[in-house]
Amino acid sequence: MDFEETFTSPNETLTLNFTMDSGIPGYSMSYNGIEIITPSELGVVFSEVDMSEGLILDAYEISAYDETWSQPWGEQKEIRDHHKQVKFYLTKNVTGEKMNLTFRLFDEGLGFRYAWPEQKGLQDFVISDEVTEFNLAGNHTSWWIGAYQLNRYEHLFNETRVSEIDTVHTPLTMKTDDGLHLSIHEAALTDFASMTIANNGHNTLEADLVPWNNGDKVRGSAPHISPWRTIALGKTAGDLMTNYITLNLNEPSKLEDTSWLETGKYTGIWWDMHLGTKTWGSGPDHGATTEYTKELMDFTAKHGFYGVLVEGWNTGWDGDWAANSDIFSFTETYPDFDIQEVTRYADSLGVKLIGHHETSTGISNYEAQVEDAFDLYNEVGVEAVKTGYVGDFVEGGEWHHGQFMVRHYRDIVRKAAEHKIMLNVHEPIKDTGIRRTWPNMMTREGARGQEYNAWSVDGGNPPSYTTIVPFTRGLVSPFDYTPGVFNLLLTDKPENPNNNRVMHTLAKELALYVVIYSPFQMISDLPRNLEAQPVALEWVKAVPTDWETTIVPEAEIGDHVVVVRKDRNSNDWFLGGITNEEAREFEIELDFLEAGKIYEAHIWADGDEADWETNPYPLERTTQELTSETILELDLAKGGGVAIRFAEMD
Known part of the structure; x- marks a missing residue:
């Protein structure tokens, strides 16, 4: 063993054991004296150099941190960030490439990330593999959805032992036979591939990065950092739900002024289309009309809700709209929708129009128009926008979860913040706590929502x-599940061959x-x-x-x-x-x-x-x-x- 040292969290609840064994970094972790992670290897493989072996530990440094910060909105106003940090400085033997590995130890879990300081040897690099392991001490009960499936994250969860999982999305939630709960996830996913978890057998799990369409995992230049790999812990399921290490591992807000952020409840021209009583596209059953929007605004104002979501207002929805990725306009309205009149009427009632941008995965088309689209919304007083990315792949075969789309999602959040626009992203990248850094990222989908109860071939979401x-x-919250259907048996639905209904x-x-939890909650029904x-x-x-x-x-x-x-x-x-x-x-x-x-x-x-x-x-x-x-x-x-x-x- 080249090096071995033990470190503890502030209250010594969590113990990290870090090792260097024949040039290979590794770690294990215990919680209240119970082994959670058995010896597991760490490292990243670049196309030109393997930074998972042949490494030398130059030095390490320890620091402590204890601060309470406030969310401008959220499920918990005051959050304490109390951790110890250990930073290891590593060098590749012979060739000299540098990599830092930082651990943050909380009493309720840990996070660790890789960083590559500026250096000539890692300019314009490609990461081909990440060998981070999460070797578990037991064959725990787990809840998961498979990665690399079509339809993104929108699947029912499986409950199996860890030994039976496939390659899965995170958060991967588990329960030990002794009742301890844990979840593997990541924090601060900004310019990297999303991490999925691969099952290597014998309770051995490994990071699996979602690739570009040519097989590259991550592209970048030093200096560069990975997201935090996180292991959250809780004595109960409830403790896990109120564990905030993901938020604590994100950077503080980049918004100096958050006074324009607002939470609330909204109605919408949305459920009609899922029932099949109205259409997104133009025609006799078009939902997004000036007249119908005003009706919804009357209802919304009468009951004191925030605003009305209107989908299908902009040109491009006719025909098979899911294939219309290159023809959507984000500024041109259909003739029967007057956005100036609608927003004037909303102002007179004290409610808001909630905007909508469905891209159908036409990323280039959207990026070319998004500044003008946000300018239009600023002009008419729209403060919140729902975006959508329906489709299995984007831009020539890229996954929604790869680095290409991670960059896009982050760019849109930043542009929206510049225009003081709040976002509700559907077909998103999973939440990794970016709402702390960009609190205009209000809510998102990223799972099966209420709409599956309207048309899914399996009848809808089961009671469990x-x-x-x-x-x-x-x-990792928030989730725009869109509750608020009162007609549970869907008697408004003209045709119902799958016996769809709300199963509760x-x-x-x-x-x-x-x-x-969501800071924007829909009241979905008519x-x-x-x-x-x-x-x-x-x-x-x-x-x-x-x-x-x-x-x-x-x-x-x-x-x-x-x-x-x-x-x-x-x-x-x-x-x-x-x-x-x-x-x-x-x-x-x-x-x-x-x-x-x-x-x-x-x-x-x-x-x-x-x-x-x-x-x-x-x-x-x-x-x-x-x-x-x-x-x-x-x-x-x-x-x-x-x-x-x-x-x-x-």
Whole structure:
């Protein structure tokens, strides 16, 4: 062994063992004395030099950091960044190339990244492989979706032992037989290929970088850095959900002024198209008309929501729009949509038009127009834009997850910030915490959302899906799942050969506004369906989208989850609880409430005989007084849920 040293996190909860063995760097990790990562190799292979072996450790340095910073919006206002850092300086034997390897040790996990300082030997380099290993101490239960599939990240999650996984996307979430939860992911993905995880057998996992279409993994020039490779830990599933090391490993905000950022709830000309009652393209059933947009704006203003998303307003949607990547215009409207009139009308009501840019993966076409498109939105007062990238490949066969698209997504976020525009990105790159650096990156898709309930050939998202996604895709938040469908059986749908429906109760649909976090939450359904359920609509109007604190008192991945969040702008707390196909009862301690205060609990719960499959609509609205010492009993129907507002009483 050339070198071996042990380092600990601030409270010595986590232990890192770093080694140099015959010129090969490696690490292992323990948590509370339990081995999590067994000896694993580190390094990167360039086309011209192998920086995974034949290395010399020149020096290392240790530092400590402890700071609390505030999110301008988010699920947790104040976040503590408390870690120890160890930086190793490595040199390639004989040829002399330099590489630094930095670890940050938190009590709840670690991150590490590679850096290549400026040097002549690594100009215009190509990375052909990353050999980073995550060798696990056990054959854990895991939740995952396969990488290198068509349809991007939009798949149902598999639950298997680690030994059965394929090459998978991150976050890769696992649970040990002893009940510890962990997730492998990455942070600060900026100019690099997205990392997937390959199964090498015997609980040995390895980083697998999504390549360019010619096989290159990463292209760059020194100085250059990789994203952080992260391992987040939690004693419970809830601890994992409130683990913020991904955000802490991103750079602070580049926006000096964040006062223009706003959270809220929105309606839209969107669900109509998924039901098949209106079209994106022009014609007699065109959705994006001035008249229909004004109707939606009337509804939106009446109920106090932020704005109206309008899809299909711009030319290029006619025919097979998913193949129209080169003909979309992002400034020319269809004749029946007057953007100046629509935004003038919105201003008169105190609501906003939410813009939409669907590229159909026509990246060059979009990049050539995006400045003019953002200028148009600035001119008419659009502050938030939903972007889309429907298609399996982009620009000559590039993956959505490779370096080509990572660069594009980051460039659009920066340009949007320059125009003071907030983004909601669909068909995105996965979230790696970039919202800390660019907080106008508000929310994104990146998983199966509500629309699958409208047309998916498998009938829609099963009841267990929303009990899994908060601990997989949702770990790095936010997720524009687009809840708010009240017509659960989709009786508006003209044709329904796959028996599509929303596979849960109405109370569960309400609970998703707390369980699945997004600073922009959609109220998806048609206004007539929403107003036909005034009790349910009352909850949607009341629930916030910006939080001060988040806790998770009950959770078992795939079974159930109870999330509690405190409103950032009041003393009210909100609870959302959901279950899978099974009915469940819980007793929840309310010690998060302020001691000595009396609260009125407004409860939206599954009504008598509610059942996701046979009777999804019964909804019971009750109130009761309680305190922090109350033990609250929750009764969830099959596929059901509960939504509660705890309002402080005078």
